[in-house]
Amino acid sequence: MSFDAEKVQRVLKKVPSLYRGPGGAVAVLKDGNLVGQHVWGYADMDRRIPITSQVLFPICSITKQFVSMLLLDLVEKPPPSMTRQGLQEQLLARLREVVPPEFVDESGLTVENLVDMCSGLRDYWALCTLQGSRPDTPYLLNEHNPDMLRRIRSLHFRPGYEYSYANTNFNVMERLIEHVTKDSLGNLFAERIFGPAKMKTARLCPRTDRLPAPIVGYEGSEKFGFFPAPNFIEWSADAGLVASLDDMVAYEKHFDRRYTDQQDSYRDAITPREYRDGARAKYRYGLRHADLGQYNTMGHGGALRGYKLMRRYVAGERLSVVVLFNHSASAPEAAEYILKQILDVSEPPPLAVQPVQQWFGSFLDPETQLSIRVRPGDVAGKIKIDYVRGEETLRLVDANKAESPDVEASIDGDILHVRRLDDNRVLTARRLLKNHDAGAMIDRSQSPVQGTYRCGETESTFICEGEGDMLYGLFDGCFGRGPPHLMTHLGEDVWVLADPRAMDDTPPGDWTVVFVRNEQGAVVKANIGCWLARKLDFMKV
Structure with missing residues (x-):
């Protein structure tokens, strides 16, 4: 592929007007070298502080591939204190202590299942909704995390057989790594990742309410206005790193060196494996693999209220793109736009087909x-x-x-x-049939779904209130009394419960609520779940 550096810069300068908001920073690298970058807008709109390539952003879930790279480094170069017993054996022993041991001994859960997103663990940020959280609810690792992990009592699928995103996987990984190494994640990152990669200002900053100045993340839109996004959660390993555009450029150079070094085992380690049924997986060691036209790419996005971020690497072309926004425009879409323009990838036109x-x-x-x-x-x-x-x-x-x-x-x-x-x-x-459809057998007036329900696993309560087709769902749990969520009837005894704003970003989306009746037609339970956390039974009380 011929490469046009001037074209890259032209493409990057179009990004601000296409993905409008307070500000951002983007960069493109080819063959491990920076070929173009662009920064614009404001890190802090109220104080008129501009974004520069040195401003630190929370890179959120991009942290996961740093944790995965750290894990591989620890396997290859274990600290002296760990040489008496293998790292994997120690990690697995600790895993049996952090989650119910039967997950490991009976269901076959492994450490690799965690970093490959195929563990079957439900996402803990999504579960916070069922515990009565609000978007601005504080979450502190020492105060809240042990209680959330204690409530992990089942899996929503068998480990190793399918993919489902779960921040819980990397939350658990931190518990494992720090216990086994007797060192903090921050120190390990600095020594084993940031130093070799020459990421001069990157660091671990788990408290989202204490992000380094001057960066401010913004909710809102151009139509309704932008306002600072409140964040009060503490996370680590599933997210938590802060890095500047300069740091991320250094990381992309480091990633390219490691990936193209024939003597480095990193390339083989991050190549997707097969699920236990033989199907090919697409997520491996904190990296999601996806095709873009004829090109294979790998990368990861990140999000926190007020921030959207993405890095993506085109392996065959040794081409990297980094996108950092301090607003809610889609960084993954922006990264894809940049790559498509550079690589001349176009979408196939829609066929002249009318759907039935x-x-x-x-x-x-x-x-x-x-x-x-x-x-x-x-x-x-x-x-x-x-x-x-x-x-x-x-x-x-x-x-x-x-x-x-x-x-x-x-x-x-x-x-x-x-x-x-x-x-x-x-x-x-x-x-799903509506009441007026032929074959719909449910008369909701005879046995209403409104009432109080209790889940033994989460130790939380679901309250359904309202009348007719305007119902509200409320959750009470370890975070207190949550706000009312609007519910929409889909048909029969199935509703969706809206959850557009949550503690970390927008993790759950809509929850499906399936009310279950006994043979007499009385509602006895509600099965509540979303893609991130499925099939939790709340029994009617």
Whole structure:
């Protein structure tokens, strides 16, 4: 591929107007060398402090690949105190203490399952909603983390068989690494990652309410205005690093050196493996692998209220892109835009296909107990599916079939088939009938779903209030009394509970609430879950 450095700079200068907000910083590297960067806007709008390449941003979940790189370094070069017993054996022994030992001994949970996002653990930030949290609820590691980990009593899928994002994996990894090394994560990062990578100002900063000045993250939009985003959580390992654009450029150089060094084991270590059923995984050691046209890429995003971040590496071209925003525009979309412009990757045009009307509506997958909603796309020849944390756009290949790089879907009457390649899961969902539809058998006036429900696993309470189709869901738990969440009826006894703002960013999205009745038609429980945390039973009291 011929490379045009002037084109790179032109592309980067378009980013601010396409992804509008208070400010940002972007960079592109080729063959381990910086070929273009651009910074703009304000780190602090009230004080008119500009963003520079030295301003520290919280890089949030990008921290996960640093933890994974650290783990591999510890395996190759264990500290002297660990030479008597293998690192992996010590980590596994500690894992049995942090989570229920049967997860390891009976379900086969491994340390690699944690860094490969296939552990089956539910996401602890999502679970905070079920504990009565609010977006500005404080979360302190010493005060709250032991209680949250104590409540991990089951898995929502068998380890090693599928992918589901869970910050809990890396929260647990910190407990393992610090216990085994007898050293802090901050010290280990400084010695083993930041030093070799020449990241001069990067450091661990777990408290989101104490981020280094002058950076301020902003919620809002150009239409409604921007305002500082309040954050009061403490995290570490699942996120927690702060780094400047200069630091991230240094990291991309370091990453490229390690990845292209034939004598370095890092490249092989981060190559995706197979799930236990033989299917190919796409997430490995803190890196998500995804195709962009004909190119294989790897990287990770990050988010906190007021911040969106992304780094992505095109292996075959040795091409890196870094995007740092202190607002809520999509950094992954910006990174993809930059790469597509540089690599001349274009989307295939939509086919002149009209979807059959059976596509549209709400469905329920009985195994995950999660809802799937399908609606027309923004342009002809496309549809949108809402299953994870937001809508995904699929391109129609014929009237009954649609696909994206990660999803294959088809509709057969009232049955929706979805194959999620990233997740390694096949969904077979049935259409949900509204009360007025033929075949709908539920008379909600006879046995209302309103009431109080209790979950033994989370030790929290769900309260359903309201009337008709305007219901509210409230949670009480270890964080106190949570706010009312608006609920929307999908059909039959299935509702979605809105959760657009949470403690770290927008992790849960909508929760599916499935009310379950006994043979007499009385509601006895509510099954509540989202993609990040599925199938938790709340019994009616």
